[in-house]
Amino acid sequence: xxxxxxxxxxxxxKSGTSVKIECRSLDFQATTMFWYRQFPKQxxxxxxxxxxxxxxxxxxxxxxxKFLINHASLTLSTLTVTSAHPEDSSFYIxxxxxxxxxxxxxxxxxxxx
Amino acid sequence: xxxxxxxQTEISVVEKEDVxxxxxxxxxDTTYYLFWYKQPPxxxxxxxxxxxxxxxxxxxxxxxxxxxxxxxxxxxxxITASQVVxxxxxxxxxxxxxxxxxxxxxxxxxxxxRP
Numbered sequence: 001x002x003x004x005x006x007x008x009x010x011x012x013x014k015s016g017t018s019v020k021i022e023c024r025s026l027d028f029q030a031t032t033m034f035w036y037r038q039f040p041k042q043x044x045x046x047x048x049x050x051x052x053x054x055x056x057x058x059x060x061x062x063x064x065x066k067f068l069i070n071h072a073s074l075t076l077s078t079l080t081v082t083s084a085h086p087e088d089s090s091f092y093i094x095x096x097x098x099x100x101x102x103x104x105x106x107x108x109x110x111x112x113x
Numbered sequence: 114x115x116x117x118x119x120x121q122t123e124i125s126v127v128e129k130e131d132v133x134x135x136x137x138x139x140x141x142d143t144t145y146y147l148f149w150y151k152q153p154p155x156x157x158x159x160x161x162x163x164x165x166x167x168x169x170x171x172x173x174x175x176x177x178x179x180x181x182x183x184x185x186x187x188x189x190x191x192i193t194a195s196q197v198v199x200x201x202x203x204x205x206x207x208x209x210x211x212x213x214x215x216x217x218x219x220x221x222x223x224x225x226x227r228p
Contacts, residue, residue: 012197017213032213034216042220042221043204043205043218043219043220043221044158044216044218044219046170046215046216049215051213059162061211066195093156093158094201095216097215098162099210100146100165100210101163102146102148102160102163102208102216103160104158106156106159107156107157107158109156
């Protein structure tokens with residue numbers, strides 16, 4: 001299957017700081033990357049869809065100015081959580097669009113203190 | 114609109130028992146894919162199976178088996194002779210075929226296998 005590398009796997013940051021999460025497709029080119037968020041004991045919910053070379057699209061209720069997505073190349077998409085607050089503590093996971101498959105990065109567990 | 118329902122939220126069994134995890138889906142698309150993932154405490158999503166809407170054959174992989182029935186829009190997952198290592202959250206998910214199609218997940222089932 002497709003190899004997707006996501007870093008960091010976990011991060012603890014202070015409230016008010018920004019955190020960048022990287023998602024790389026190692027053996028294929030991903031024109032579209034999905035970013036999901038999972039709160040404790042809940043399911044995965046799509047936050048946003050990034051497209052290489054164009055603006056990301058955000059799901060309803062997700063603040064685009066808070067969750068900055070950059071997809072500057074076909075192998076790298078990044079999610080930056082700006083001015084993080086404790087309520088942003090969650091598990092973030094990326095998944096490149098593939099026609100028939102669905103693979104995921106390892107996920108990033110963000111804790112904001 | 115698509116929807117995946119995993120009505121069971123938590124299941125607890127004793128090791129070596131068989132357990133079935135239910136999944137019911139809704140979609141207007143005629144062509145779609147169904148998935149099952151395992152999420153251990155570490156968080157990563159472990160792919161278990163993908164089934165496309167035109168393939169209703171049941172599948173068996175070791176202790177795991179899947180029963181896909183389009184007539185009832187169900188894609189159930191059975192673990193035979195469960196083991197402690199099977200303890201995890203299991204997600205059923207649906208994806209239609211098409212550009213930029215995303216996965217729609219069920220709420221997940223927490224399976225606890227006791228020794």
